[in-house]
Amino acid sequence: MSGTPTQQILCALTDIPDGGSKGVLPNARGRDQGFLVRKGDEVYGYVNNCPHYDRAPLGWKKDEFLNGAKDRIMCSAHGALFRIEDGACTIGPCLGQALQPIPVTVKDGMVLGAVPATPKAQA
Template identity: 80%
Template sequence: MERLCTLDDIPDGGSKGALPGSRGRDQVLLVRQGGRVYGYVNNCPHYDRAPLGWKKDEFLNGAKDRIMCSAHGALFRIEDGTCEIGPCLGQALIPIRITVEGGQVFGEI
């Protein structure tokens, strides 16, 4: 597993990108809900693998209750990455196995 960030780096109820690729785009998105962190590959399953965030570390809709694709507004459940609204309805984000230990967030792609 690779260290992605500290738990404190992700605001509770917020999101963060991790593992910048060769062009600086974060390869992983993280969402924190209390002590639980959910992780997904930063690619929309519908729109040519487009990144989801609309700006750095912003992957959630206004209500902060769904992950949102900035390319076409698809909304995904935080708990399992399944699309509930949008052109990729029923498809899902690719999950990352996440472990939180000693305040550190680790992930395995």
């Protein structure tokens, strides 16, 4: 089995509110394995796991992965904050660590993601 990422449609760009977030890649139990954050026409994708506490989902409820100011990604388990643009932890117990990115592109109004065949989130 190859670990080469495969490109797939994650959602329409309009499914993500500008300045908001959206969970994607639900597993068999419905937990989103990844999430997207939109800033204008830019979209950033990450695996839905905190680097401090592996397998802990970041969102505090469906499609809510940002802090109140909507300028950082926030871990619901312990409040760590991460930069949207690169996933680097800026506050919290995981300083020096970063979220695992999901490379994404926007084409013809659709968000496409290069999802690994066996992402860490499903291990």
